[in-house]
Amino acid sequence: xxxxxxxxxxxxxxxxxxxxxxxxxxxxxxxxxxxxxxxxxxxxxxxxxxxxxxxxxxxxxxxxxxxxxxxxxxxxxxxxxxxxxxxxxxxxxxxxxxxxxxxxxxxxxxxxxxxxxxxxxxxxxxxxxxxxxxxxxxxxxxxxxxxxxxxxxxxxxxxxxxxxxxxxxxxxxxxxxxxxxxxxxxxxxxxxxxxxxxxxxxxxxxxxxxxxxxxxxxxxxxxxxxxxxxxxxxxxxxxxxxxxxxxxxxxxxxxxxxxxxxxxxxxxxxxxxxxxxxxxxxxxxxxxxxxxxxxxxxxxxxxxxxxxxxxxxxxxxxxxxxxxxxxxxxxxxxxxxxxxxxxxxxxxxxxxxxxxxxxxxxxxxxxxxxx
Ligand code: SF4
Numbered sequence: 422x423x424x425x426x427x428x429x430x431x432x433x434x435x436x437x438x439x440x441x442x443x444x445x446x447x448x449x450x451x452x453x454x455x456x457x458x459x460x461x462x463x464x465x466x467x468x469x470x471x472x473x474x475x476x477x478x479x480x481x482x483x484x485x486x487x488x489x490x491x492x493x494x495x496x497x498x499x500x501x502x503x504x505x506x507x508x509x510x511x512x513x514x515x516x517x518x519x520x521x522x523x524x525x526x527x528x529x530x531x532x533x534x535x536x537x538x539x540x541x542x543x544x545x546x547x548x549x550x551x552x553x554x555x556x557x558x559x560x561x562x563x564x565x566x567x568x569x570x571x572x573x574x575x576x577x578x579x580x581x582x583x584x585x586x587x588x589x590x591x592x593x594x595x596x597x598x599x600x601x602x603x604x605x606x607x608x609x610x611x612x613x614x615x616x617x618x619x620x621x622x623x624x625x626x627x628x629x630x631x632x633x634x635x636x637x638x639x640x641x642x643x644x645x646x647x648x649x650x651x652x653x654x655x656x657x658x659x660x661x662x663x664x665x666x667x668x669x670x671x672x673x674x675x676x677x678x679x680x681x682x683x684x685x686x687x688x689x690x691x692x693x694x695x696x697x698x699x700x701x702x703x704x705x706x707x708x709x710x711x712x713x714x715x716x717x718x719x720x721x722x723x724x725x726x727x728x729x730x731x732x733x734x735x736x737x738x739x740x741x742x743x744x745x746x747x748x749x750x751x752x753x754x755x756x757x758x759x760x761x762x763x764x765x766x767x768x769x770x771x772x773x774x775x776x777x778x779x780x781x782x783x784x785x786x787x788x789x790x791x792x
Contacts, residue, residue, distance in 0.1 A: 423584045423598050423599055423602065423632075423636065424584075424585075424586040424597065424598050424599060425597035425598055425599025425600055426598070426599040426602065427599070428597070428599055428600070429597075429599045429600055429602070429603035430603075431599050431602045431603055431606065433584075433602060433635075433636045433639050433640075435632050435635055435636075439635060440628065440631050440632060440635065443631040443634065443635065443677055443680065443681055444627055444628065444631050444677075446673070446676050446677045446680045446681075447673065447676060448672045448673065448675075448676040448702065448703045450676060450680055451676045451679040451680050451703060451704040452704065453701060453702040453703075453704065453738070453740075454701075454704060454705060454706030454740065455740055456706065456735075456740050456741045456742070456743055457701075457705070457706060457707065457708055457731070457734070457735045457738065457740055457741070457742050457743070458687070458706065458707045458708070458742075458743050458744070458745045459707065459708040459709060459710070459711050459731055459742065459743075459744060459745065460508060460509050460709070460710045460711070460744065460745050460746060460747050461502075461505075461506060461507040461508055461509065461710070461711060461712070461713060461728075461744060462502070462507055462508070462509035462510065462511045462556070462710035462711070462712050462747065463498055463499055463501065463502030463505075463507050463509070463510055463511065463553065463712055463714055464511050464513065464710075464712050465490065465495055465498050465499065465510055465511060465512050465513065465544070465548075466480075466488070466490070466513050467489070467490055467495070467512050467513065467514055467537075467540075467541065467544060468487060468488065468489045468490070468514055468515060468518060468525060468537060469481055469482040469487045469488050469515060470482065470484070470487035470489070470515050470518035470522040470525045471487075471514070471515020471516050471518070471560070472515070472516045472517055472518065472519035472594050473515070473516050473590070473592070473594050473595070473596045474592045474593075474594065475589055475590055475596060476588070476589045476590075476591070476592075476660070476661050477589055477620075477623055477655050477658070477660070477661045477663055478660065479658045479659055479660050480513070480515060481515045484521040484522045484523070484524070484525075485524060487515075487518070487522055487524070487525055489525050489528050489529070490544075491532075492532070492543065492544065492547060495544045495547050495548070496547050496551060498510075499547060499548045499551045499553050500551050501714050502551075502553055502712075502714055503551050503552040503553055503780075503781065503784075505713050505714045506713070506784065507553060507712070507713070507714070508553060508554055508744075508746050508747065508784055508785060508788055509553060509554055509555075509556050509575075509710055509746070509747035510545075510548035510553040510554070510555050510556070511556050511557075511558070511710055511712075511747075512541060512544065512545070512548075512555060512556070512557040512558065512559070513558050514537070514541075514557075514558060514559040514560050515560060516559075516560030516561055516596075517537060517559075517560065517561070518537060519594070525537075536566075537559070538559070538562075538566045538569045538570055539569065541557060541559060541569075541570050542569060542570050542573055545557065545570060545573035545574060546573055549573065549770070549774050551781075552779070552780060552781030552784065553781070554575040554746060554747050554748065554771065554774065554775070554785070555573060555574045555575060555747075556574060556575060556576050556577065556578065556616075556710075556747035556748075557570060557574050557577050557578075558577065558578045558579060558580075558616075559577075559579075560579060560604075561579065561597075561600045561601060561603075561604045562579075562604050562607060563607070564607045564610065564611070567604070567607050567608065567611055567613065568611060571611050571612075571613050571768070572768035572769075572770050572771070573768070573770055573771075574613065574771075575614070575746065575747050575748035575767060575771045575774075576613065576614040576615065576616060576648060576747050576748040576749075576752070577608060577613050577614075577615055577616070578615055578616030578617060579601060579604050579605065579617060580601075580617060580618045580619070580620060580651065580653070581598070581601045581602065581605065581617050581618065581619060581633055581636065581637060582596075582598075582601070582618075582619060582620040582623065582633075583598065583619060583620065583623065583625040583629050583630070583633050584598045584602075584629060584632050584633045584636050585598070585624070585625045585626070585629035585632075585633075586598070587623050587624035587625055588624050589623040589624050589663075590623075602636060602640065605617055605637070605640045605647075606640060606643075606644075608644075608646055609640055609641075609643060609644025609645075609646045610644065612644075612646065612765050612766055613646060614646055614648045614748050614749060614752040614766055614767070615646045615647055615648060616647075616648060616649050616650075616651065616689075617637055617647060617650060617651070618649075618650050618651025618652060618653055618689070619633045619634065619637075619650070619651070619652055619653070619674070619678070620653050620654075620655060621652065621653065621654045621655065621666050621670065621671065621674050622654055622655035622663055622664065622665065622666040622670075623655050623663065630674055630677065631677060631681075634650070634677060634678055634681040634682070635681060637650055637682070638681055638682055638683070641682070641683065641686060642683075646766075647682075647686050648686065648687065648748070648749040648751075648752065649686065649687035649688070649689050649707055649749070650678055650682055650686055650687070650688055650689065651689045651690070651691065651709065652671070652674055652675050652678050652688060652689070652690055652695075653690070653691055653694060653695070654666045654670075654671055654694060654695055656694055668696045668699045668700075671690075671695065671696060671699075671700055672699065672700060672703050673703075675688060675690065675700050675703040675704060675705060676703040676704060678704070679703060679704025679705075680704075685751060687706050687707040687749070688704050688705055688706060688707065689705070689706075689707040689708065689709050690705050690708070690709075691708075691709050692708050692709070692711075692730070692731065692734065697734055698734060698737060698738075701734070701738045702738075707745075708731055708734070710747070711728060711731060713727075713728060743791060743792075744788050744791060745788065746775075746785060746788055746789065748766075748767060748771070750789070752766035752767060753766070753767060753772075753775070753789075754766075754767075754772065756776075757772060757775050757776060757789070758786070758789035758790065759789070775789075
């Protein structure tokens with residue numbers, strides 16, 4: 422039973438034959454992708470307040486120290502990104518700031534907000550106004566919270582990390598796999614194109630990895646909304662000293678992800694954290710968001726490689742490198758250059774932004790036209 426599943430009425434069960442089959446997968450069982458994709462983004466760390474204290478995480482700050490970007494700061498960052506040719510504003514969060522973060526709540530109140538989600542809506546609108554498509558990762562979300570911001574996001578995400586109960590999530594406030602799956606289910610029910618992923622090396626075992634991937638596949642089979650799955654290794658940092666998983670481990674996990682997930686779901690590794698070149702033949706087809714103008718605030722000690730580096734990686738693999746939007750093409754209607762005959766995956770607001778006859782619209786079309 423997945424911890425917390427009952428609390429959120431998440432009914433995911435595992436077929437033992439499928440678990441065993443996935444556990445037997447090796448890199449030789451999957452094919453290398455025939456192209457690599459990436460998105461150009463600006464990283465906007467909206468708040469570093471987080472109700473959790475995951476032991477491997479350097480992102481969150483304690484109450485009294487946590488930051489909250491102002492609307493003006495957000496506008497500055499996204500404008501810089503738009504000027505540099507980005508298409509995505511990646512809004513990152515800790516999980517909902519809890520009652521301990523009085524300064525954050527007071528600041529939000531001063532700006533006219535009673536929740537971080539109403540503020541997220543405002544800054545997503547700023548990003549759209551400046552010509553970037555929002556992709557928000559606000560941690561766990563109730564259906565109501567997600568509904569509040571879904572129409573101003575081209576896609577959203579949250580890492581499942583693992584379905585296991587691991588010490589890395591221990592402490593007075595424990596991140597709950599059932600709640601994560603509930604967030605992924607909320608996205609499916611609301612028709613939000615979604616990014617999720619697993620974190621490797623935080624105390625989970627091989628069976629946990631297999632079950633985590635099967636749980637994500639189950640959610641995608643129900644709703645069709647998972648656009649990509651990140652397979653990320655933990656890294657040592659200033660707060661923790663986790664062993665980085667070996668290249669052999671990562672090769673096997675990436676191959677398991679590729680084997681488990683339907684072909685249309687991309688398998689992504691973050692090139693600033695992973696031994697990317699050694700993983701490409703295991704089915705990686707996406708290198709995630711790459712920022713030409715901002716650091717990776719989640720892992721600030723690990724700089725994003727330059728775009729040139731991504732081109733070198735693709736060259737060495739002998740495959741083309743193609744830029745994509747934060748929302749995958751198959752969720753866009755065909756009149757916007759997408760593959761979907763349905764119109765409901767992205768909101769009218771996002772469709773209008775992509776179709777706009779302005780500088781931003783040209784930038785999106787340039788990406789969509791580069792098939
Ligand atoms: S990993 Fe995410 S949920 Fe955990 S402490 Fe860091 S920001 Fe919070």
